[in-house]
Amino acid sequence: MQFTRKHFDPASKGEPLAGDRVSCRFADARGRLSLYVYDPRLTLAINVALAAKRPLLLAGEPGCGKTSLARNVAKVLGWWYYQQTVSSRTQASDLLWEYDALRRLNDAYVRNRNVLPDHCYVEPGPLWWALAPDTAALRGWARMPLKHRLGDPGEAGEHNHALILLDEIDKAEPDVPNDLLEILDTRSFSVKNVPIRATREKTLVVLTTNGERELPGAFLRRCVTYRFPEADAAWFEEVATRWLPEGNPQHHHDVAERLIAARDRARAAGQRMPGTAEYLDALHAFADLGLTVDSAEWREVEHCVFDKAMALDSAPGGR
Structure with missing residues (x-):
């Protein structure tokens, strides 16, 4: 299969193999190994997602390599990397931010501890960090005191672009994928009535499904999909x-x-x-x-x- 690897070329950082495949191996600062073998079909799917600026939906049986692929792609691209596993209780807003009501309650009841302004208890989620890390560090408020600003929790990349993995999206209720579409299409959302717009030039969203639940048609139409073949x-x-x-x-x-x-x-x-x-x-x-x-x-x-x-x-x- 011949095509131009314009956006994603694993051969630039990997080892060529037979059949136009490429092996990419990385070790991060914590000693964790990331290893993947790319075949031409998979490389093409990643390039299509990047060119179309659409989410990449990976389908296949558990253990086929869907989750490990995302981190390896980020390494090849030199992008920041974030991930979150979705559960049956996850809402689209949970991927963006949560409000730490328990911490606020503790501050209210502990003597000699001041209750902070309400927005100081906002905790940015991985999708917020992947789309707009500058406002995530400030929890969405430009006048956030320095001591309350947050450090980026992602795996650092060489470029100011990001890849985020939303693992097992099929476990979520059907409205969650559709809610994500609006956020990704507009590249904007609100945090306690404060509008937030994406500031990263490029963010690739990678989602995985084990096929436990049928995904909404509107969601599938807006994704580039790749199904892993059964291994021999x-x-x-x-x-x-x-x-x-x-x-x-x-x-x-x-x-x-x-x-x-x-x-x-x-x-x-x-x-x-x-x-x-x-x-x-x-x-x-x-x-x-x-x-x-x-x-x-x-x-x-x-x-x-x-x-x-x-x-x-x-x-x-x-x-």
């Missing part, structure tokens, strides 16, 4: 090669084959299929405990790592 044994082996370069390739192959068999069992039983996290856990146990795939010990490891859902559903003392 060769894909998992490549993951192991990237994450565990000192590992034994035969072990990677053996465990990947057993993982695929476990995924087939889970699919047939209507259970969640084990993914990348379980595969890497199994590889660590495989190497550290000196197992082989035909040993009794491995069968127990497989049961508690790959067959988690079925193990929990089993009767006590049974399989």
Whole structure:
């Protein structure tokens, strides 16, 4: 697949692989590793979202790499990075700001502690920081005393652009995605009747869905979407090669084959299929405990790592 990587080019900071794919590996100041292999379809989807200035919606089974992709894209772009996991209780306003009523109540009842002006108890959310960090630092008020100004909680980038991940958007009530559309379309919102406008030139919103709930049609129409293909044994082996370069390739192959068999069992039983996290856990146990795939010990490891859902559903003392 040939196209111009005008906005996002992982090859600029990564290692070329076969099939026009690129591997990008970063370690942040905390020692956290960010590693991703981009194929041409995924790179194109990211470029389309950036060109169209639309949210990028990532769909796929849990563990397929949706969440880890967002941080890696921010690293490649050199942008600031923010993230928030959405729950069934999340409202669109929660992504922008919250009011710390408990802190205000404590200030009111503790002797020798003054109650601050009302706006000092506003706590900016990740979406506010991603869109307008200057006003977020001031909680929306230009005359905010210096001692009450906030530091940016995001992961710093090389440029003053931002990527924000809103993880598991499908868990929210249907009105939340639609409310987000208005905020993203107008690049503005209000905080306790104070209008706030976005000041960053570029902000890429990345959302993920596990398909737990159908998303509103109006929301989908305004997103660029990418669905992760189902992984095969060769894909998992490549993951192991990237994450565990000192590992034994035969072990990677053996465990990947057993993982695929476990995924087939889970699919047939209507259970969640084990993914990348379980595969890497199994590889660590495989190497550290000196197992082989035909040993009794491995069968127990497989049961508690790959067959988690079925193990929990089993009767006590049974399989």
